[in-house]
Amino acid sequence: MGRVIAAGVALGLCAVLLGAPPASAESASLRLQVSIDQRPIEDATIPIDPANQIELQVVATNSGTAPVKVRSVRLSGVALALTFFAYDTTAPFEVPARGSVSRTFVLDLGDLAGQATGLLPSSVELLDAGRVTLGEATTVADVRGSFWSVYGVFGLAMLVLTILAWVTALLALARHRLAPNRWRRGVRFLPAGFGTGLVAVISLSVLRLVPPEPAIEIPVVLGTAAIAFLLGYLTPHPAPPSVTEGDKTVQLPVPSTQEFTR
Helix, strand or coil: CHHHHHHHHHHHHHHHHCCCCCCCCCCCCEEEEEEECCEECCCCEEEECCCCCEEEEEEEEECCCCCEEEEEEEEEEEECCEEEEEEEEEEEEEECCCEEEEEEEEECCHHHHHCCCEEEEEEEEEECCCCCEEEEEEEEEEECCCCCCHHHHHHHHHHHHHHHHHHHHHHHHHCCCCCCCHHHHHHHHHHHHHHHHHHHHHHHHHCCCCCCCHHHHHHHHHHHHHHHHHHHHCCCCCCCCEEEECCEEEECCCCCHHHHHC
């Protein structure tokens, strides 16, 4: 059971540390100004209600010397380096050299309620025929979705795994079944620490307090993991086993730490 819990928490951790961030191509040649429902998205939190259509206005400026052909526009939301929603609309147009083009799209996000809820870092991208990003604008979307969305259920699953990780670690401590080696005791508590950080990040997002951006989520997850490791490292040495001989209890000698570390 402990290994299953650790594996589940490790998958969530890998999403934070190893998952790729939203694509932002170095070859992007368009500068974008984006508005959603006539509200500029730059440095703003944009509410998105899946029950209503949204009007997405994009102004693309080409500062290059050659025209750029755009095939589609994408609206996506990311948390913990995982994409929880993405909507692509095919609408080919061309941005002339040293010129600008304005386009307006109406998006139906009806199924977004079942995909995400809370604050999510989001982006609007223009893509070419090869799905390469030509230009991108980022924002934070306040998605008014369901708690039972994919994102909400993911957070609930991490909460359950984290509680189980703490329970198994603390039970092992109470039953004096932790390893005599301090480092191994610290590692035993690591999954619980990682899980606590992931749950904290997701909870802050769902409660619409703090979006799960890398500058926040990575320090939180690593910080809680370090605290859990330290707690495990500082736990008392397991009590040595004892045997009973008649009415006397004989305490068996405790092997030296060096013997366990060989």
